[in-house]
Amino acid sequence: MDKAADNPGPIGVFDSGIGGLTVFREIAARLPEYDFVYLGDNARVPYGTRSFDTVYHYTWECVQHLFRMGSRLVVIACNTASAKALRTIQQRDLVTMDKLYRVLGVIRPTTEIVGMHSNTRHVGILATQGTVTSMSYVIEINKFFPDIKVWQEACPMWVPLVEANEHTSPGADYFVKKNVTNLLEKSPEIDTIILGCTHYPLLIDKIRQFLPKEIKLLVQGPIVADSLADYLQRHPEIDALCTRGGTRTFYTTESTEDFDNKAQRFLGTRVESRHLQL
Numbered sequence: 493m494d495k496a497a498d499n500p501g502p503i504g505v506f507d508s509g510i511g512g513l514t515v516f517r518e519i520a521a522r523l524p525e526y527d528f529v530y531l532g533d534n535a536r537v538p539y540g541t542r543s544f545d546t547v548y549h550y551t552w553e554c555v556q557h558l559f560r561m562g563s564r565l566v567v568i569a570c571n572t573a574s575a576k577a578l579r580t581i582q583q584r585d586l587v588t589m590d591k592l593y594r595v596l597g598v599i600r601p602t603t604e605i606v607g608m609h610s611n612t613r614h615v616g617i618l619a620t621q622g623t624v625t626s627m628s629y630v631i632e633i634n635k636f637f638p639d640i641k642v643w644q645e646a647c648p649m650w651v652p653l654v655e656a657n658e659h660t661s662p663g664a665d666y667f668v669k670k671n672v673t674n675l676l677e678k679s680p681e682i683d684t685i686i687l688g689c690t691h692y693p694l695l696i697d698k699i700r701q702f703l704p705k706e707i708k709l710l711v712q713g714p715i716v717a718d719s720l721a722d723y724l725q726r727h728p729e730i731d732a733l734c735t736r737g738g739t740r741t742f743y744t745t746e747s748t749e750d751f752d753n754k755a756q757r758f759l760g761t762r763v764e765s766r767h768l769q770l
């Protein structure tokens with residue numbers, strides 16, 4: 493890593509596209525004094541249909557870019573990348589680096605608290621094909637709450653709908669209804685559903701439309717924000733590597749204009765992203 497790595501820097505937030513903004517928005521609100529840099533790999537979204545190897549290489553490449561931008565702590569605000577790349581990055585890549593770098597994901601904070609929400613002990617997961625195939629949610633929930641039965645449904649069309657800005661269109665109803673109905677058919681006892689993809693909160697109104705009212709929907713943004721605040725408190729050595737100037741910087745690997753329009757609509761503030769050439 494380059495010289496900048498000797499200094500503290502902004503907290504990095506990474507996603508394959510704009511979905512990670514649902515996590516970014518919550519953590520930036522929870523930790524307003526910290527600097528943040530967001531990177532969306534919009535040029536290569538979706539990750540959810542790609543192989544383990546590809547997701548790992550894309551993710552590690554983007555995380556290294558964030559390190560070069562000065563980040564010492566990176567949050568992978570993407571379930572697919574957390575499922576398919578995080579462990580390798582933590583266990584194989586970070587250990588070879590001579591400075592203190594940390595990379596955190598979004599699956600663990602979510603699985604740690606899900607047991608507090610379910611009475612029936614039947615939990616549903618809506619996620620990308622990649623996250624479902626990895627079995628990460630099943631394995632992780634089982635570690636914390638072995639009595640919980642986990643039911644999964646892959647929703648391969650949902651991320652493309654969000655990235656194409658079609659998530660509020662009537663056409664999206666077909667796919668949302670189909671996947672939500674499929675999941676509930678797997679177990680009528682499901683009382684809690686995790687939106688296991690950071691793009692999905694953008695579809696939340698449609699998802700609720702096809703769900704019985706009593707089923708709880710868990711959205712990751714606030715959960716990850718609480719978990720990150722707690723992490724920084726428990727790790728003062730990492731906290732000291734995060735600068736506090738209240739700045740927010742955005743990078744995209746695709747068109748900045750497209751990213752700014754989507755991000756502005758979503759965050760409610762004007763965004764001027766920079767382009768990152770891969």
Ligand code: DGL
Pocket residue numbers: 507508509511512537538539540541569570571572573620623651688689690691
């Ligand atoms: N936001 C990513 C996630 O949480 C979307 C993955 C994709 O690019 O398909 O899984």
